Amino acid sequence: MSVTKTPSIVIAGGGSAGWMAAAALSRFLGNAGKITLIESEAIGTVGVGEATIPQIHHFNNALGIPEAEFLEQTNATFKLGIEFVGWRDAGHSYFHGFGLLGRAVGILPFRDLWLKGRFDGSAEELGIYNFNDVAARAGRMIGLGHSPSSVRDLVYAYHFDATLYAAFLRRMAEGRGVVRMDAMIEAVERDEESGDITALRLDGDRRVEGDFFIDCTGFRSLLLGGALGVPFEDWSRWLPCNRALAVPCERVDPLHPYTRSTARSAGWQWRIPLQHRTGNGHVYCADFISDDEAAATLLANLDGKAQADPRPIRFTTGRRAQAWSHNCLALGLAAGFMEPLESTSLHLIQTAVSRFLKLIPSSNREHRVRDTFNRQVATEWEQIRDFLVLHYTVNQRTGEPFWDYCRNMELPDTLAAKIGMFEESGAVLKDEGELFTEEGWTQVMVGQGIEPQSYSALARGIDEGELRQFLSSLAEAYRQRAQALPTHAQWIDHVMKGKAA
Ligand SMILES: Cc1cc2nc3c(=O)[nH]c(=O)nc-3n(C[C@H](O)[C@H](O)[C@H](O)COP(=O)(O)OP(=O)(O)OC[C@H]3O[C@@H](n4cnc5c(N)ncnc54)[C@H](O)[C@@H]3O)c2cc1C
Structure with missing residues (x-):
């Protein structure tokens, strides 16, 4: 050129x-x-x-795409995070919500306050201190800049x-x-x-x-x-799933403002609610389950009537x-x-x-340009890979061969270091330029069942009674504020009709 x-x-x-x-x-x-x-x-x-993550806004904004038009043209819905069902063990669920966890106090991130509260017995499950999580589970949604002044903005992406x-x-x-x-x-x-x-x-x-x-x-x-x-x-030694089956089903109400990921015996199933249908898929490892069984599992776990036969996709x-x-x-x-x-x-x-x-x-x-690009891309992919592997490897689904493999596999050093640091000290430090936030790492590590043995020395001096009061009033405020928001379907309607934003 x-x-x-x-x-x-x-x-x-x-x-x-x-x-x-x-x-x-x-x-x-x-x-x-x-x-x-x-x-x-x-x-x-x-x-x-x-399903996307909130950074999609940068792309849409750069292209000058108005939100109302985007929703209309792609049958999009809003996404506040992902609910992980059964990943730690059957019967347990947690949420990876976008946005902040609780409220920091001075230089102390909320995570450290929560960990101290866990040790003292005053903190409840982490999700009730994440406004995205609370609103998602209540089926509520409101766009950026539209929150009443006392309500923190929800951080959101889209399904389309x-x-x-x-x-x-x-x-x-x-x-x-x-x-x-x-x-x-x-x-x-x-x-x-x-x-x-x-x-x-x-x-x-x-x-x-x-x-x-x-x-x-x-x-x-x-x-x-x-x-x-x-x-x-x-990378299949770390992420062994190699097949997927995708099937749309009828839309069901209420329209959930989040993706659901449900662990299955040899993989997991997604549920992505759109305006006109729900997208579903089963991602699995063919070494541990047959295609027929995987299809049967998928079809048996749809919220609405299937609109097609499951479509197979193979990958490494x-x-x-x-x-x-x-x-x-x-x-x-x-x-x-x-x-x-x-x-x-x-x-x-x-x-x-x-x-x-x-x-x-x-x-x-221009070799230097190319080399720099390739180096940055490699780091970006490896950081995301580690975060995905975290979901699999920390599990308590003993006796299920796929999950036993994941629990015992040798981890990338970078991930082993992050898990070890959190286990020992409750500390989370995201790497330079990394996509996933400390809040994201915290929610998934806690959600998967890692229990830190300690927490920041800076939080030790905090009064137990004051902390209890702080945590309970924060959770109550989020609960009440979420209930006052429009439902997800109402907000979609509002944006599309009013062509807001
Ligand atoms: C099961 C599954 C679920 C996923 N879910 C998500 C998700 O929720 N969120 C997310 O961000 N990503 C997700 N992805 C990834 C996402 O689907 C892809 O990153 C995205 O669709 C981009 O695909 P693509 O354009 O690279 O490939 P494709 O969609 O496969 O497009 C390939 C194009 O190349 C053309 N082509 C190929 N060969 C030739 C040829 N010889 N001559 C002419 N044209 C040719 C085809 O016609 C087609 O136009 C998922 C992927 C899979 C497999």
Whole structure:
């Protein structure tokens, strides 16, 4: 690529990854780039990927998408967090809510106050001090900036229909000049000397040349994995699930403002409520359960009537060793896959696109840019991987072979250190630039059943009676304030009718 000409960018694949890239690049490159997207309707998309995390707001805001239009076009609902049912042991549940836990006092995070309260016997379960958790369980919702002044804002993400989302982004990208071709990519041409990709050969004797290629071809990874041969790092020793079955069912009321993840004998089941239907899926490890049993478990545990047969998806957890090689960047499933336990895949597409936009190459020889990008992406993926593994490895589901394996597997050192630190001292320190917050780590570590042996020395001097009063009035305030909010369905209606926000 040369600085003197407008770069032509070819996006291979039109799932969520392809259209997220096309929408963002066309928005920010404007007339400075020519963008072509190639997708094959004969192949289709993976069609799942419906739960997000709050960072999705950055993406939507950057693209200038009004919330009301987004809800309307993608049948979206609000998401305040994830309820984990049966992960510690059967019968137990906890919530990973977005946003803050309780209220810090001075430099003391709420976690330390709560831990002292646990030792003293004055603190109840952690969830009642997380406003997102309390509102979610009460089925309530209100948008940013709309809370009565005495109510803390809820921090939220969305659930949406993945196919409608890709279609929505497509309209936006095509409106900004992206050229779409429905074609089958049959071969990838490379420059003999540099190894860079020069063109994609398509069916019907067509050929598309480009300066830079974005591989969004899903699990196939046609360009990065296939043509460029970038190896796949297999993480299934830590995240052994390798199959999923997805099935929509009828919408049921009340409309829950959260994702539910229910542990099953060899994996887990998701429930994602949308306006027009509920998305469901069973993620499992085929070494521990047959496909038929997995399907039966899924169908037996739907809230409403199934609207289709379960659709099978196979995967291996892990990532391509480099997301960017030569003049090709992979996004989405072409770059790797981690199961949707914390809804991180679309987020990883988003951060890769925004990082790419910041570093967009002015020449194909910019190894430093590429190396920096790859280093940052690798760290980001490994940090998320550790957080996902935490959910599995700390469990008390003894006697179930899948869960016994997870409890006894050798952990990445980085995760073992985090768990050990919390067990010993109740301390949580998130790594530099890490996605998941200390609140998130705390909720999952406590939820999975880790009981710290100690807590911060700074909390020791706090008066027991005062702490008891502080904790109980905080919980009561959250409870009352949540009850005063609109229901989730009312708030969706309000935003869509009033076109608020
Ligand atoms: C079971 C499951 C559940 C998930 N749940 C979530 C979730 O809740 N939240 C979340 O953030 N993420 C989730 N994900 C991940 C999310 O679905 C993906 O990250 C996202 O959909 C991006 O997919 P993609 O665009 O990379 O691939 P795909 O959707 O598979 O798109 C691939 C594209 O490449 C095209 N293509 C492939 N080969 C060719 C060819 N030869 N010629 C032309 N075109 C070709 C296809 O036509 C298609 O357009 C989930 C994934 C799975 C498997």
